[in-house]
Amino acid sequence: MNTVTRPRILVVGAGFAGVECVRRLERKLSPDEADVTLVTPFAYQLYLPLLPQVASGVLxxxxxxxxxxxSKKYRTRIIPGGAIGVDLKSKVCVIRTITDQIVNEPYDYIVLAPGSVTRTFDIPGLTEHAFGMKTLAEAAYIRDHVISQLDLADASQDPDERASRLQFVVVGGGYAGTETAACLQRLTHAAVKRYPRLDPGLIKWHLIDIAPKLMPELGEKLGGSAQEILRRRGIEISLGTSIAKAGPEEVTFTDGRVVPTRTLIWTAGVVASPLIATLGAETVKGRLAVAPEMxxxxxDGVFALGDSAAVPDLAKGDGAMCPPTAQHALRQGRHVADNVIASLRGGVMKPYVHKDLGLVVDLGGTDAVSKPLGIELRGLPAQAVARGYHWSALRTNVAKTRVMTNWLLNAVAGDDFVRTGFQARKAARLKDFEYTDAYLTPEQVRERVEGAARRE
Structure with missing residues (x-):
């Protein structure tokens, strides 16, 4: 078959959903059936659930x-960049490459898996002074920052400055926020022993959330166990509370409290990628409304899955949508690949159905709570389940070996509390890592595509 006539399958996003889709397409399609292209700014798949362990130095x-x-056997073409608009009528995806060049990429089938971005609100100073926990760069940067606060507090002669550098605020009582607070608190608790001039009692961690409970999906008992573990470690938990405003040296809570701090970590949820808004299609709470077949x-030829798609959860029924979790994204990736192939070959697409396997929360050390298949676990058994699940979900044996080696080495030797200093000269906050202002409007997408067509 001539190369020009081969169907073009374009996959947007290299998260769990996108990568699983691409790998399955490569395995099940012969080279002459279709050309597969992947759009991603980074040529790696990030295992997001373990980001807090990178921030704390465990991994x-x-x-x-x-x-x-x-792997040398994979044949997918990778475009290093990000999709900033899609014209469904012309079947063209507008891409901003990592060199800032804007190109139009035509497709016959498109799989939209651009993931999500950090959800923010119109809170004064939030994007200027808060850190996120959504990218590898953010996790590595936060580790540097937290250790540097200990160094700077140790060097300071001002008691007020020292106190503010040793207070840390995490906003968001979901999995990301809870694990981030738990893992980083363990880091500072261990590190302060290497600073004889610092009073360990000055180190204070705050975990706040507007919801009445931490991780309500865990249920009353396990959620209560997680809170008890964190409080026992000295983490102050404030529920029904959020941030009123943020500054460079203090944060004001909605209950009126003012906390002197140089570290505000924002993990209060995610929203679908702004790419979805460029389609001009129906959405459900910002996620693209799709059929059960995704x-x-x-x-024709448009599929969406993962965090940016409102995929009906047929296993739960009652109009429920699949939660934006890794276990759904992995399975949706494989399933949507099968449906793309069925559409390509004139077959019948099948609806996506998956019963949730449970939840795992790693709180660092031997602390964890897990609920696999509805069974409530705490302590070491829960930790074994949590790490076993994460380890098995890693896609390659090389990644599994690296993670297991890191876990064993950290358990035996601990941390060296080294910071790289790569970004020491320039502060970086939430607004510096997620380029949510780079996307086009539906009108701009259409204008660009039509302009390119006229020039041709």
């Missing part, structure tokens, strides 16, 4: 970044 950054170029009704 190295490389261990959870699984290279997409490692195709976009009324638009």
């Amino acid at each position: 190295t950054p490389q261990s959870i970044a699984v290279s997409l170029r490692r 195709n976009l009704p009324g638009d």
Whole structure:
């Protein structure tokens, strides 16, 4: 078959959903059936659930970044950049490459798995002064920052400055926020022993959330166990509370309290990638509304999945949507690949159905709470389940070996509390890591595509 006539399958996003889709397409399609292209700014798949362990130094950054170029047998073309708009009528995806060049990429089938971005609100000073926990760079940067606060507090002669540098605030009582607070508190608790001039009692961690409970999905008992573990470690938990404003040296809570701090970590949820808004299609709470087969009704060859798609959860029923979790994204990736192939070959697409396998929360050390298949676990058994699940979900044996080695080495030797200093000269906050202002409007996408067509 001539190369020009081969169907073009474009996959947007290299998260769990996108990578699983690409790998399955490569395995099940012969080279002459279709050309597969992947759009991603980074040629690796990031294992997001383990980011807090990178921030706390338990794992190295490389261990959870699984290279997409490692295997020689994969034939997918990778475009290094990000999709900033999609014209469904012309079947063109507008891409901003890492060199800031904007290109139009035509497709016959498109799989939208751009993931999510940090959800923020119109809170004064939030994006200027808060850190996020959504990217590998953010996790590595936060580790540097936290250790540097200990160094700077140790060097300071001002008691007020010292106190502010040793207070840390995490906003968000979901999995990301809870694990981040738990893992980083363990880091500072261990590190302060190497600073004889610092009073360990000055180190204070605050975990706040507007919701009445931490991780309500865990249930009353396990959620209560997680709170008890954190409080026993000295983490102050404030529920029904959020941030009123943020500054460079203090944070004001909505209950009126003012906490002097140089560290505000924002993990209060995620929203679908702004790419979805460029389609001009129906959405459900910002996520693209798709059929149970994960195709976009009324638009031939358009599929969406993962955090950016409102995929009906047929296992739960009652109009429920699949939660944005790794276990759903992995399975949706494989399933949507099968449906793309069925559509390509004139077959019948099948609806996505998956019963949730449970939840795991790693609180560092021997502390964890897990609920696999509805069974409530705490302590070491829960930790074994949590780490076993994460370890098995890593896609390559190289990644599994690196993670297991890191866990064993950290358990035996502990941490060296080394900071790289790569970004010491320039502060970086939430607004510096997520380029949410780079996307086009539907009108701009259409204008660009039509302009390119006229020039041709």
